[in-house]
Amino acid sequence: MSERIIGTVGRVNGPVIEAEGISDAIMMELVHVGNKRLVGEVIKLHGNSATLQVYEDTTGIAPGDPIYGSGLPLSVELGPGLIGTIYDGIQRPLERIREVCGTYIERGIDEPALDRKKKWTFAPDSKVGDDISGGMILGRVKETDRVEHRIMAHPDISGRIVNIAEKGEYAIDEVIAEIEDESGNKHSLTMVQRWPIRIPRPSKSRKPLTIPLITGQRVIDTLFPLAKGGTVAIPGGFGTGKTMTQHAVAKWCDADIIIYIGCGERGNEMTDVLTEFPQLVDPRTGTSLMERTILIANTSNMPVSAREASVYTGVTLAEYFRDQGYHVAVMADSTSRWAEAMRELSGRMEEMPAEEGFPAYLPTRIAEFYERAGYVDTLSGSDGSVSIIGAVSPPGGDFSEPVTQHTKRFVRCFWGLDRQLANARHYPAISWLESYSEYLDEITSWWERRVGEEWTAERREMMDLLQREVRLQQVVKLVGPDALPDSQRFIIEVCTLFKNAFLQQNAFDDVDRYSTVEKQARMLSLIITYWRKGREAIKRGATLSKVKRLKAVQELVKMKFTIPNEDTKEFDKLGARLERAFDQMESMYAAR
Numbered sequence: 001m002s003e004r005i006i007g008t009v010g011r012v013n014g015p016v017i018e019a020e021g022i023s024d025a026i027m028m029e030l031v032h033v034g035n036k037r038l039v040g041e042v043i044k045l046h047g048n049s050a051t052l053q054v055y056e057d058t059t060g061i062a063p064g065d066p067i068y069g070s071g072l073p074l075s076v077e078l079g080p081g082l083i084g085t086i087y088d089g090i091q092r093p094l095e096r097i098r099e100v101c102g103t104y105i106e107r108g109i110d111e112p113a114l115d116r117k118k119k120w121t122f123a124p125d126s127k128v129g130d131d132i133s134g135g136m137i138l139g140r141v142k143e144t145d146r147v148e149h150r151i152m153a154h155p156d157i158s159g160r161i162v163n164i165a166e167k168g169e170y171a172i173d174e175v176i177a178e179i180e181d182e183s184g185n186k187h188s189l190t191m192v193q194r195w196p197i198r199i200p201r202p203s204k205s206r207k208p209l210t211i212p213l214i215t216g217q218r219v220i221d222t223l224f225p226l227a228k229g230g231t232v233a234i235p236g237g238f239g240t241g242k243t244m245t246q247h248a249v250a251k252w253c254d255a256d257i258i259i260y261i262g263c264g265e266r267g268n269e270m271t272d273v274l275t276e277f278p279q280l281v282d283p284r285t286g287t288s289l290m291e292r293t294i295l296i297a298n299t300s301n302m303p304v305s306a307r308e309a310s311v312y313t314g315v316t317l318a319e320y321f322r323d324q325g326y327h328v329a330v331m332a333d334s335t336s337r338w339a340e341a342m343r344e345l346s347g348r349m350e351e352m353p354a355e356e357g358f359p360a361y362l363p364t365r366i367a368e369f370y371e372r373a374g375y376v377d378t379l380s381g382s383d384g385s386v387s388i389i390g391a392v393s394p395p396g397g398d399f400s401e402p403v404t405q406h407t408k409r410f411v412r413c414f415w416g417l418d419r420q421l422a423n424a425r426h427y428p429a430i431s432w433l434e435s436y437s438e439y440l441d442e443i444t445s446w447w448e449r450r451v452g453e454e455w456t457a458e459r460r461e462m463m464d465l466l467q468r469e470v471r472l473q474q475v476v477k478l479v480g481p482d483a484l485p486d487s488q489r490f491i492i493e494v495c496t497l498f499k500n501a502f503l504q505q506n507a508f509d510d511v512d513r514y515s516t517v518e519k520q521a522r523m524l525s526l527i528i529t530y531w532r533k534g535r536e537a538i539k540r541g542a543t544l545s546k547v548k549r550l551k552a553v554q555e556l557v558k559m560k561f562t563i564p565n566e567d568t569k570e571f572d573k574l575g576a577r578l579e580r581a582f583d584q585m586e587s588m589y590a591a592r
Contacts, residue, residue: 006069015305016348019050034065036108055306077113078320079192084290089298089310119169133158135379144291150324197312201319203376212443216252216514227439229375229385233407236417237397246331255329258293261314264337267299307341318386325382336393363406370410412438451521458528469495486544494531522571533582552578
């Protein structure tokens with residue numbers, strides 16, 4: 001990358017630098033500041049002056065220090081070696097940096113994002129003479145046991161292959177193909193390409209979101225499902241389980257690739273992620289979860305401007321794997337810290353603040369981020385998706401603050417975390433009253449094909465019961481439960497069972513921590529059967545206490561622990577015992 005001096009430092013205000021004597025600079029250009037070559041970006045141009053945001057500590061930078069321009073926007077490197085790597089917000093490999101400079105990152109350190117020395121076994125998919133368009137697959141590399149890395153032509157390059165490497169081992173900088181375009185110009189392609197983080201990667205077209213992202217968490221999959229290629233916000237106050245919920249989704253969801261962005265989180269919390277993720281076992285392969293995961297660590301004590309870039313870095317990596325035909329889940333933890341970084345930078349640039357000091361362009365930035373999700377037809381002819389799961393940390397758990405409210409405008413799924421549920425150790429603490437999913441109508445046909453057409457009606461009936469229970473609980477608070485007839489108290493009883501036996505899930509229990517869609521549907525069906533049979537029994541004269549004491553009902557409470565995912569026959573047996581118990585009760589009252 002050739003660099004030239006484009007100006008000098010005029011004024012330093014934390015990570016924001018006012019540059020003077022600017023010549024030949026462009027918006028969003030990657031720059032290096034001072035003799036230590038601190039990484040920065042041009043964010044405003046005015047005459048011969050410019051405003052830069054620097055992604056490192058600017059201590060020691062003084063007026064008159066040179067500014068070097070690269071002529072390129074801030075970009076990420078894309079190629080074999082991404083999986084299993086831990087990066088900072090501007091894609092510097094943290095483990096390699098630790099080997100070079102120890103525990104603390106030295107300012108100005110410049111290590112390549114991808115290992116230039118490692119050899120990869122490249123197997124060509126194309127041959128000389130083939131016509132290639134941008135994004136098409138040239139060959140493949142086995143990156144991990146789980147991930148086959150598909151080497152693609154750069155989206156901006158197309159033409160005819162005049163030379164392609166044979167199967168063998170190559171470093172990522174070695175030329176593996178030459179393409180001649182319509183003008184007769186030849187382009188040498190390697191296994192690595194660069195892409196600007198703020199520009200979405202192209203695709204052929206977007207597809208409807210009709211396939212759910214299965215997480216194994218019952219409250220999510222059954223009540224508030226997320227579609228592959230969809231967006232969801234997880235707002236909640238401190239300690240309500242945002243990070244824990246994202247960890248559970250990252251481990252158990254059926255996405256091919258996981259990208260976890262720790263954006264402005266506390267150092268100790270990010271340390272837990274960095275130490276726990278390599279030890280987690282992928283339930284589908286039995287290998288480390290890191291074999292399909294990329295971590296981006298940008299903690300709260302790192303430079304604030306790098307925090308602002310980290311979410312773009314993560315979603316660009318996700319789009320790259322999407323273009324290879326993979327389904328990618330992006331965990332952004334948390335977008336509130338990202339918004340706070342924008343607020344701080346906006347304040348230092350003396351921009352007019354909007355609500356609660358956030359910049360006026362906050363809604364636009366949030367929208368641009370979430371709009372990079374989607375289920376697409378890729379340029380390579382396959383389909384892939386990027387699903388974005390963004391945690392929001394509203395101060396004091398106030399969902400009316402700007403970041404939460406603007407996020408709700410641009411996402412179609414909302415998993416609101418409830419403080420009272422978290423205090424009661426009910427996890428996941430997703431509120432069934434405040435949460436919603438707009439993907440339900442689109443993915444219903446998938447569920448009905450998978451588990452049966454009755455799923456829709458049973459889910460709707462359960463949601464209706466939960467709403468009725470809220471109104472009944474208000475009456476109970478005023479006059480006590482004894483004032484209600486058994487028919488209404490039974491509604492409260494069924495909802496309590498549903499919350500404890502279905503919605504609450506134990507991440508430390510080998511059986512309960514993950515539920516297949518079949519198990520979820522069978523559990524829901526049994527609880528609805530209990531409701532319908534019990535309601536009829538009470539109408540015929542049975543008392544609520546006798547209904548609750550049925551042995552089969554006690555088994556319902558424990559079924560999430562006692563019946564494994566694969567043992568569907570046990571659900572049949574439990575259903576038969578439940579039916580038989582109510583039939584005996586009905587015959588007894590009929591004899592009277």
